[in-house]
Amino acid sequence: MLERLYRRRMPVDEVISAEAAKTLAQFTHEIRRPIGLVITRRGAVQDVLVGAGTEPSPTTLATFRASPRSLRGLRLIRSHLKEQILTQEDLTLLGLLRLDMIGVLAVTPKGEPGLLSLAHLNPPSAQGQLYTLLKPTLVHQCPVSFETFIRELEADLQRQGESHMMSQKQTAILVSASPKSKADQEEHLTELAELASSADLTVIDRLVQRTQGGGRQRFQLGSGKLKDVLMQAMQKGADLLIFDQDLAPAQLRTIEEITDLTVIDRTQLILDIFAQRAHSREGKVQVELAQLRYLLPRLSGHGTSLSRLGGGIGSRGPGETKLETDRRRIRERIDHLDREIEGFARHQDQRRSRRIRQTFPVLSIVGYTNAGKSTLLNVLTNSQVSTAPRVFETLDTTSRRLRFPDGREVILTDTVGFIRDLPKDLLAAFRTTLDELRDADLLLHVVDAGAKDMEAHIASVNTVLQSLGLDQVPQVLIFNKCDRLPTGQAEALCRRHSAIGISALHPETLPQLIQHLEDRLTALTPVDGFSQKSADQAHTLASRP
Ligand SMILES: Nc1nc2c(ncn2[C@@H]2O[C@H](COP(=O)(O)OP(=O)(O)OP(=O)(O)O)[C@@H](O)[C@H]2O)c(=O)[nH]1
Ligand SMILES: [Mg+2]
Structure with missing residues (x-):
């Protein structure tokens, strides 16, 4: 019986033809259940859905793709045994699937078509309504000339898209859902925003939800909140959704299937940045x-x-x-x-043994990403390692020879920065880079003293060091960017943490650090142990006045 609905093809200008509406009403009346017709732009019935709440098949959705700048090319007209009222679920479906239109056709007690209610999406805007509800009419009185209407609506969407493309950047909405407090989540989203901008994305919105219960509760698809999130992303024309929490693989797929948005989590964003750099x-x-x-x-x-x-x-x-x-x-x-990495590691072993033969102590700069590690290496060794106000600027390790005013020489290395919850696959893969840290006689732990969650940064770095088995290596805690703190605050902070305050951008703040390093080195190895043989290769620090 339903096959008759499938074979139907209606004029491209009608939302639903009077004849199709009649058959739809008649069948609905006979089987006493709602029926939905999924109709293509060319007026062909693609799917027939029986029962309330049924949705177009995944195959159909995979065939008809939508993007934030276009509609799906499918409309859904459902029948209803009593009323012609569009429910919230219908409207959510309209937005999520980016349907051309959604409609409900009332069926009279005699099995005839009654009033038809229609809704369509609006072009994205900051405050505007997501959809417009049209006044219910009888099918043959429906004022919408479908083909023209949809062409104009899509042209509007396109224009929005183009003005948005002017910025040349992909846009992202950041999402956090966890049992943690909103304040904590907000702070993590601030870091996620830094990661996003470091990946050259424009963040257009951030959403935080506090989930109930212990453990790491995940967003459940089907939960109203996730649908809300997706709708907002659509409405604002976002290209990506970035979750601060890891997503279950199945969940990722489901979201992508229904929305056509790119959905990634924090780990993947970090991996992307590394790939770019x-x-x-x-x-x-x-x-x-x-x-x-x-x-x-x-x-x-x-x-x-x-x-x-x-x-x-x-x-x-x-x-x-x-x-x-x-x-x-x-x-x-x-x-x-x-x-291949094994090979690098062997090669590195050789390099290392060479270095060890030279018996220069190794000082390794470590710290949270963007703390100013490369800036410090540059100022101490007069080098030009790239620095930038973005996270994960440095990926490769740089080593430089450095001569202290008292004549002793060391090797100073700068390496990849750390971050909270550093993805474990990344940590494993960066084994050879991080292995260089094993040569370190002293770790120079650089901290951005002005960072809001500075103490959490210190803890994260120590956690990573611990997982690398480097927590026993002697450390000097260095508070950098002290120029950003109000006078007096840096000193207090340093006293509290037994740290040394510097501003790597201002060399005149360095003598205390240099003196401290010399003292620590003396404790490690006597001055006599260092030869003068390679004075020409090392950068000599100016003697203190
Ligand atoms: N105000 C101020 N800014 C600084 C200071 N030191 C570094 N910066 C800035 O902080 C940003 C990051 O510096 P980098 O040296 O690239 O930091 P990094 O720790 O090497 O960062 P990654 O390699 O990304 O881990 C740059 O824009 C620097 O100019 C400082 O003492 N004061
Ligand atoms: Mg760096």
Whole structure:
């Protein structure tokens, strides 16, 4: 019986033809259940949905894709045995699926079409309503000339999209949902926003939800809140949704299937930034390895998730050529990269033993990302390592020789910065880079003294050091960017933490640090142990006045 509905094709200018409405009403009356017709732009019935709350099939949704700048090319007209009222769920579905229109047709007690209610989406705007409800009319009196109407609406959407494209940047909405307090979550979102801007994204909104109960509760799809989030993302024309919490692979897929938004979590954002920044062969191999390790458990049975590695954020990665690779190929690739990294490690061992023969103490600068580590290396060794007010500027390790005013020489190294909850795949992959820290005789732990959650930063760095087995290496705590603190505050802060305050941008603040390092070195090794043989290669610090 329902087949008759499928074969139906209506004029492209009518939302639903009078004849189709009649058949729909008649069948609804006979089976005493609501029926929905999913209709294409060309007026063909694509799906027939029986029962309240049924949604277009995944196959249909996969065939008809929508984007924040276009509609899906499908409308849904449901019948209702009594009323023609559009429910909140209908309107949510309209927004989520970006349907051309959604409508409810009342069926009279005699099984005839009654009033038809229609709703359509509005072009995105900051405060504006997401949708417009049209006044219910009888089908043959419906004032909407569908083809023209939808063409104009899409042109509006397109224009919005273009003005938004002017900025050339992808836009993101940040989302946090956890049992933690709102204040804590907000603070984490501030860091997530820094990560996003470091990845060259524009953040257009942030949403925080405090979930109930202990443990890490995840957003459940179907929960009204998640639908809200997705609707807002659509309405604001966002390209990406970035969750501060890890998403379950299944959840990711479901969200992506229904919305066509790119959805990523914090780990993936960090991996993306690393991928953007990696320059050396070693760095690239390490990032690719971390991305694949992250991806592997997230591959669906059909391997569709691989398409996440295309181009752009949330997909920048191992590249097109590997798109068709299945799990096995990925495992092989992982093995291969592992071996390559093994090779780097061996090479590094040789370098290291060479260095050890030279018996120069190694001072390694460590710290939270953006603390000013590279700036400090530069000012101490007169180098030009790239520095920037963004996180994860440095990925590769740089080593420089440095001569202290008393003649002793050391090797000073600068390396990748740390961050709270550093993705474990990344930590594993950056083993060779981080292994350099094992040579350190002294760690120079640089802290951005002006950072709001400075103490949490210190703790995060110490946690990472601990997980690397480096918590026993002697440390000097250095509070950098003291120029940003009100006078007097830096001194108090340093006293409280037994730290040394500096401002790496202002060399005149460094003598106390240099003196302190000399003292620590004396404790480590006597001055006589250092030769003068390579004075020409090391940068000599100016003697103190
Ligand atoms: N005001 C102020 N800014 C500083 C100081 N030291 C560094 N900065 C700035 O802080 C930003 C980060 O400095 P970097 O040296 O790149 O920091 P990093 O720790 O190497 O960062 P990553 O390599 O990303 O981990 C840059 O914009 C620096 O100019 C300082 O003493 N005072
Ligand atoms: Mg750096």
